[in-house]
Structures are given as C-alpha cells and as structure tokens.
Amino acid sequence: MPIPVPSRRPGRFAAAALGLGVVAGLTLLSAPTASSHGYTDTPISRQKLCANKTVADCGPIQWEPQSVEGLKGFPAAGPADGHICSGGHSEFAQLDDPRGGAWPTTKVTGGQSYGFRWQFTANHSTTDFRYYVTKNGWDPTKPLTRAALESQPFLTVAYNGARPPMTTVHQGAMPSGKTGRHMILAVWTINDTGNAFYACSDVQF
Template structure:
C-alpha cells in the first residue's frame, strides 16, 4: 500500500493521464470570416445567445470525410459537438447573411489561431429552394463542392484567402459550408456561412 507521497504521485499521474486522453487531436484551429461564419457572428456578438462558441469560434472540429462521413445531418454546423449546438439552430432563418453574387469571383478567407498540416479545403453550397428554416443536412447541399483547394500536407498561413467563383445559377438565401480537412489527424473543421445571392 503506498504512503501519502506515493498516493499523491499516483493521483497526479491519473490526472495527467486523463488530461492527455481528453486533449484535442489537432493543435490547429480556425474559422471563416469571409463570408462570415455563424461562429464568428457569435464571437463578434452580432448574434447573441450563442453559448460556448462565442469564446472559441476556432474550435468547430469534428470527424473528417465529409460528406460520406463527418458530423450527422442536422449537426453539421456544430461539427456534431453538443457544446456548440447553437450553430445548428436555424433561428427561423434569421441568421445574418453576407451579400454575394452568383458566378462572380470571391475571396474566401480563413483565420487560424494555429496552423496545421492540411489535406484540403472544400466549399459546398445549398441547393436552390433552401431557405434556412431548418438545421442543415446533406440533402440540402449540392453533392460536390463548388471549390476545392488542395494543400497536400502544407500548412496554411495565419490568414488564408482562397480565390474562386461563387456558384452560378443561385438566387436568394443559401448556406456555404466550408470544410478544412486536417492531413495528419482524423478530424476536420467546419464553418457555416449564411449568404444572400
């Protein structure tokens, strides 16, 4: 039976082990701010009653492999993380939108609090007829991304801009889902941006 000093050391070892087991798998975090994502709107306090996401907009991290894997339908904007469930709430279609033009060139911008080895960035858009009054599902999105930027393991800059064209043939309210896939973990970061074409 260990003495007091041994028991204390054993206790500290258990705490350290638990801390290591619960640590996030990626050392990098990020979000989109152009078009502005829901998590950034919460961090800016443009949208209130957001819960924990207002303090860590860079932490929307879930399983990678979207759309065949990744967060469940209805939980895509939160990456399936219950502490960020406010991001999945459609708020009756009242999330603020960014005005964009169908088919025109656009600068999609990410902000990173730390960078990480990256597979790619993919951008998806909702199908015509989506109005933002329910939580996002795969059936709401076009099956193929309208923009893919390969990184092949490279690390993005702290502020990274991807130049591409907004999808054509769109009018009205839509959602753009940006997915940042990490190269050397099983995770990806998700950012939902409400837009008005």
C-alpha cells in the same frame, strides 16, 4: 548582544522541487490549447458572428470560434445531418439552430470571383479545403443536412500536407444559378489527424 542568525539557502531537494515547479508552470503557460485551430470570417461564419457578439445567445462558441472540429471525410462521414454547422459538438448546438432563417447574411453575386478567408490560431498540416453550397429550394428554417447541399463542392483547394498561412484567402467563383438566401459550408480537412473543421456562412445571392 543578539547573535546574528545566518541566512538559509534552500536545500538541494527543495531547490530541485522549486525548479520543477517553475518548469511545469512555464510548460502550462506555453502549451497550445486543444481548441486552437481556425474559422472563416469572409463570408462571415456563424461562429464568428457569435464571437463578434453580432448574434446573441450563442453559448461557449462565442469564446472559441476556432473550435468547430469534427470527424473528417465529409460528406460520406463527418458530423451527422442536423449537426454539421456545430461539427457534431452538442456544446455548440446554437450553430445548428436555424433561428427561423434569421441569421445575418453576407451579400454575394453568383459567378463572380470571391476571396474565401480563414483565420487560424493553429495552421495544421492540411489535405484540402472544400466549399459546398445549398441547393435551390432548400429550407433555411431547418438545420443543415447533406440532402440540402449540392453533392459536389463548388471549390476545392488542395494542400497535399502543407500548412496554410495564419490568414489564408482562397480565390474562387461564387456558384452560379443561385438567388436569395443560401448557406456556404466550408470544410478544412486536416492531413495528419482524423478530423476536419466546419464553418457555416449564411449568404444572400
């Protein structure tokens, strides 16, 4: 008659190692990714057009529209001219490509109240949001530069370190005196890091 073999329990060290493995696995699953931040979808930004597949050949930004993060301090600092829409990230260079001035536009009216909307995947402590618009006569077939933008934002919303809601709308007037195709640059400045987030939206006045 065969002798029954007693069941084995994992030793103290094996159990500890197993526990550590489970904790590590849970930590990896629950840790926020470095690319979790935010983007504008009203007026729709170039990164969101890529994420929606409205625009093709976008590269990796189509999977992480919230990740256009660059140095803060715009316009004195921040991404270099010609790389503003990508936040200075070479992997997001498709956002800087003017595509011959053929990016889809959102129709807007100068002087009218408008809700500028952000969607966040992580709502960081915030200094402010600033909205810039291109000058009359700018060339939409060239990458965005500081010289192409009005020197002052047409709308600034201060947060003084507060965290915005996960969906945030800033009500403000569209700039007056504009006709035809223009670009709105939204800059979200983070309070407790050296960075900001950038979103370029093509509009038609």
